[in-house]
Amino acid sequence: GAGVSQSPSNKVTEKGKDVELRCDPISGHTALYWYRQSLGQGLEFLIYFQGNSAPDKSGLPSDRFSAERTGGSVSTLTIQRTQQEDSAVYLCAGQRSGGSNGELFFGEGSRLTVL
Amino acid sequence: AQSVAQPEDQVNVAEGNPLTVKCTYSVSGNPYLFWYVQYPNRGLQFLLKYITGDNLVKGSYGFEAEFNKSQTSFHLKKPSALVSDSALYFCAVRDGSASKIIFGSGTRLSIRP
Numbered sequence: 046g047a048g049v050s051q052s053p054s055n056k057v058t059e060k061g062k063d064v065e066l067r068c069d070p071i072s073g074h075t076a077l078y079w080y081r082q083s084l085g086q087g088l089e090f091l092i093y094f095q096g097n098s099a100p101d102k103s104g105l106p107s108d109r110f111s112a113e114r115t116g117g118s119v120s121t122l123t124i125q126r127t128q129q130e131d132s133a134v135y136l137c138a139g140q141r142s143g144g145s146n147g148e149l150f151f152g153e154g155s156r157l158t159v160l
Numbered sequence: 161a162q163s164v165a166q167p168e169d170q171v172n173v174a175e176g177n178p179l180t181v182k183c184t185y186s187v188s189g190n191p192y193l194f195w196y197v198q199y200p201n202r203g204l205q206f207l208l209k210y211i212t213g214d215n216l217v218k219g220s221y222g223f224e225a226e227f228n229k230s231q232t233s234f235h236l237k238k239p240s241a242l243v244s245d246s247a248l249y250f251c252a253v254r255d256g257s258a259s260k261i262i263f264g265s266g267t268r269l270s271i272r273p
Contacts (some may be wrong), residue, residue: 049203059225078261087166087265088204088250101260136204146192146254149261 047153057158066122066155070139083133127159162255166264181236183251186270193234241271
């Protein structure tokens with residue numbers, strides 16, 4: 046596609062439910078990042094995929110969070126047993142090649158609200 | 161470990177005046193530095209980057225940034241602010257070429273007419 050696509054754009058869920066957020070990066074972008082932006086906060090790094098290398102999961106806040114990237118393209122961020130503090134905008138970004146220092150191309154984000 | 165700090169939550173400037181948005185960083189290797197902007201209800205957009213070479217880098221919308229190794233800073237500047245520059249600005253850093261990019265907490269820039 047022409048840009049990074051994220052879905053859903055908005056998700057309201059009840060505490061304790063699981064949610065899946067999807068990111069479809071620009072074709073050919075081998076590096077993919079997930080960030081979280083809470084109200085009034087900066088961008089918090091969650092996870093980084095670079096080609097076929099093992100992902101850098103150092104930013105995942107708890108074991109309730111996981112992410113995968115299938116076929117080097119679409120990525121899914123899963124949050125299990127959601128908590129109210131998980132409410133935030135989850136942003137995905139792609140990059141032509143990990144380590145290339147090229148610009149990141151961001152999606153519009155998925156706004157998650159946990160009631 | 162790499163880190164980046166934006167010491168100002170908000171910067172207020174009158175239209176036509178110069179603006180500076182501050183950023184400092186900490187890395188163990190060579191820094192790769194970036195600025196991004198987030199307009200209201202829009203995704204983040206790349207402004208400029210420093211990888212190597214000239215310490216003054218120019219980017220989109222008339223913005224520039226100066227890399228200062230001794231002060232570990234990468235402040236964003238513009239000679240004459242526009243009301244349309246009002247947005248949230250993020251500084252970001254990568255420590256070497258094989259690591260993740262992390263972002264600062266953001267600075268909200270408000271330009272008054």
